[in-house]
Amino acid sequence: MKAIVVSAFGGPDVLKYFGNHEMLKVLGDHQIFIKVSHAGVNPVDTYKRAGNYQPSSPKPPYTPGSDGAGLVHLCGPKVTKFKPGDRVYFCDFQTGSYAEYCTVSEDRAYRLHDNLSFEQGAAIGFHTSLPTVLSLLKEKLEKAKRFLFTEPVEGSAWPAARLPSTSASKSLAQLALKKARWNGASEVLNHREDGYMELLKKGQPIDVIIEMLANVNLQKDLDLIAEEGVIVIVGSRDRAEILPRSIMMKESLVTAVSLFRCTHETWKEMGDFFDRGQRDGWVRPVIGKVYKLHEANLAHEEVIKHQAGSQGKILLSIDD
Amino acid sequence: MKAIVVSAFGGPDVLKYFGNHEMLKVLGDHQIFIKVSHAGVNPVDTYKRAGNYQPSSPKPPYTPGSDGAGLVHLCGPKVTKFKPGDRVYFCDFQTGSYAEYCTVSEDRAYRLHDNLSFEQGAAIGFHTSLPTVLSLLKEKLEKAKRFLFTEPVEGSAWPAARLPSTSASKSLAQLALKKARWNGASEVLNHREDGYMELLKKGQPIDVIIEMLANVNLQKDLDLIAEEGVIVIVGSRDRAEILPRSIMMKESLVTAVSLFRCTHETWKEMGDFFDRGQRDGWVRPVIGKVYKLHEANLAHEEVIKHQAGSQGKILLSIDD
Numbered sequence: 001m002k003a004i005v006v007s008a009f010g011g012p013d014v015l016k017y018f019g020n021h022e023m024l025k026v027l028g029d030h031q032i033f034i035k036v037s038h039a040g041v042n043p044v045d046t047y048k049r050a051g052n053y054q055p056s057s058p059k060p061p062y063t064p065g066s067d068g069a070g071l072v073h074l075c076g077p078k079v080t081k082f083k084p085g086d087r088v089y090f091c092d093f094q095t096g097s098y099a100e101y102c103t104v105s106e107d108r109a110y111r112l113h114d115n116l117s118f119e120q121g122a123a124i125g126f127h128t129s130l131p132t133v134l135s136l137l138k139e140k141l142e143k144a145k146r147f148l149f150t151e152p153v154e155g156s157a158w159p160a161a162r163l164p165s166t167s168a169s170k171s172l173a174q175l176a177l178k179k180a181r182w183n184g185a186s187e188v189l190n191h192r193e194d195g196y197m198e199l200l201k202k203g204q205p206i207d208v209i210i211e212m213l214a215n216v217n218l219q220k221d222l223d224l225i226a227e228e229g230v231i232v233i234v235g236s237r238d239r240a241e242i243l244p245r246s247i248m249m250k251e252s253l254v255t256a257v258s259l260f261r262c263t264h265e266t267w268k269e270m271g272d273f274f275d276r277g278q279r280d281g282w283v284r285p286v287i288g289k290v291y292k293l294h295e296a297n298l299a300h301e302e303v304i305k306h307q308a309g310s311q312g313k314i315l316l317s318i319d320d
Numbered sequence: 321m322k323a324i325v326v327s328a329f330g331g332p333d334v335l336k337y338f339g340n341h342e343m344l345k346v347l348g349d350h351q352i353f354i355k356v357s358h359a360g361v362n363p364v365d366t367y368k369r370a371g372n373y374q375p376s377s378p379k380p381p382y383t384p385g386s387d388g389a390g391l392v393h394l395c396g397p398k399v400t401k402f403k404p405g406d407r408v409y410f411c412d413f414q415t416g417s418y419a420e421y422c423t424v425s426e427d428r429a430y431r432l433h434d435n436l437s438f439e440q441g442a443a444i445g446f447h448t449s450l451p452t453v454l455s456l457l458k459e460k461l462e463k464a465k466r467f468l469f470t471e472p473v474e475g476s477a478w479p480a481a482r483l484p485s486t487s488a489s490k491s492l493a494q495l496a497l498k499k500a501r502w503n504g505a506s507e508v509l510n511h512r513e514d515g516y517m518e519l520l521k522k523g524q525p526i527d528v529i530i531e532m533l534a535n536v537n538l539q540k541d542l543d544l545i546a547e548e549g550v551i552v553i554v555g556s557r558d559r560a561e562i563l564p565r566s567i568m569m570k571e572s573l574v575t576a577v578s579l580f581r582c583t584h585e586t587w588k589e590m591g592d593f594f595d596r597g598q599r600d601g602w603v604r605p606v607i608g609k610v611y612k613l614h615e616a617n618l619a620h621e622e623v624i625k626h627q628a629g630s631q632g633k634i635l636l637s638i639d640d
Binding site: 261 | 560563575580
């Protein structure tokens with residue numbers, strides 16, 4: 001099958017395209033084999049590729065990618081949730097999704113409704129952490145009046161519109177601004193413009209910040225957050241310098257969610273959440289640039305540098 | 321009266337001793353006027369003296385000090401809790417305690433039992449934040465098996481023995497080790513010894529860390545803490561460099577408590593907590609070096625550098 005393989009750790013150029021890569025032969029009881037239509041490209045894929053990923057870098061050779069969408073091709077003997085031909089999106093860490101076929105656990109794959117394209121489906125996968133965030137913040141959310149999502153549009157499937165008073169997003173290039181508004185954000189800011197911090201500081205204090213780039217923004221978040229506000233880290237690329245006294249002054253709470261620590265129940269909850277969202281129309285993933293499979297190296301450069309602007313989820317199209 | 325006055329921000333030498341400083345003349349309805357026996361010397365006093373304290377540095381000239389112990393000298397017209405001659409310890413931010421007399425709000429002063437000396441009383445004041453920490457961590461404490469207090473002995477009044485399985489402390493010089501054990505710590509480590517991190521990593525994961533020097537230790541804490549463990553910052557002197565991904569990997573929770581944000585109810589709760597502790601004998605403050613009032617500059621050097629080792633609370637003796 002067609003697949004991208006990392007044969008050694010390194011820069012984007014270690015992502016090699018194989019036209020005839022070996023396919024996995026044995027399917028576990030509860031595994032499904034998916035013909036991938038589109039794979040999601042995530043910053044974490046680049047950290048793994050570079051070989052310095054905590055808690056555990058994969059061992060080369062391996063095929064990158066953890067999320068995507070496609071058609072169920074084969075089902076393991078005890079799979080009851082799906083049948084061949086079902087449209088699915090998935091988020092799993094078993095075999096890489098930068099490939100024509102991919103093996104995932106049946107509980108990490110979810111039905112893709114007919115009103116969403118495979119591209120849109122592939123933009124949901126890795127962002128299924130939202131329900132975990134929501135559950136963590138349940139009490140806060142009931143009282144909170146102002147939220148800040150950094151790069152919600154890059155996350156693309158984050159149904160911002162469903163959150164009370166979701167208000168601001170930054171890290172958005174001009175094109176993305178419109179899409180963010182469409183996704184329900186009530187204020188949209190571009191962090192590349194001078195003075196966006198001043199704009200954020202105006203108005204109500206921000207009760208909850210979902211932070212996708214903590215190494216750059218954590219201290220800014222600590223400056224912006226309301227007293228006893230919550231900062232949830234969902235992404236970080238490097239070290240961050242902070243003033244711990246900022247945490248003390250407001251008794252802020254800094255925490256994080258990690259997909260790697262989700263329980264079976266949480267995965268199910270997340271699936272149900274997005275199922276309702278697809279049915280009711282508020283899961284409206286925003287697609288950024290779509291690369292061909294053999295352009296995985298370019299996609300890896302883009303997902304870090306955002307030269308085209310953060311317009312939505314970056315994907316690989318497998319069929320082309 | 322005798323008092324220390326900061327006439328301009330700067331190093332320890334700006335702490336000037338006045339033998340005949342003006343006394344406050346008017347006492348508010350709920351204020352008490354205390355003849356101070358001993359004042360506590362805290363790191364935060366030095367931050368304020370240097371003039372870069374967040375959220376608010378006092379304006380010179382002012383008398384430093386926020387805690388201490390002594391005798392009630394006068395009571396405001398509506399004070400019911402105390403009468404002149406009562407032994408008290410206190411923690412307030414109204415007038416400085418590096419002085420012969422000091423004005424505090426009646427709800428920030430507490431009865432000092434006869435079994436504790438004024439020196440011991442002066443070692444409780446600023447560490448009354450413990451009950452807040454405990455209440456914050458209530459749920460965690462029920463499940464937690466291993467705690468780490470950094471510098472519990474410097475805090476001196478922290479009744480470590482009352483916490484389940486309180487286990488390790490670092491930042492302790494040799495002399496302090498014995499005192500820490502006496503205070504109920506089940507393991508005592510010296511962070512100046514090589515390999516103390518390895519010792520801490522052995523055995524059960526640490527569920528709760530009370531961190532008194534976050535700028536130095538926060539990343540170490542993130543490495544040591546158990547999954548979903550809690551780090552509570554109660555002290556920090558400067559910026560800290562951390563890997564936010566460490567927070568993500570374990571879904572740790574980093575938060576803080578601040579005396580400045582305590583409610584009236586919390587102050588009362590804290591007073592009651594230490595009242596029980598004095599009565600039942602588990603409040604056993606450990607005294608470090610005691611300086612004379614006119615040696616406040618030396619005390620400020622010591623509280624930061626710990627040249628004599630962190631043996632317990634550093635005090636000023638006012639009477640001498």
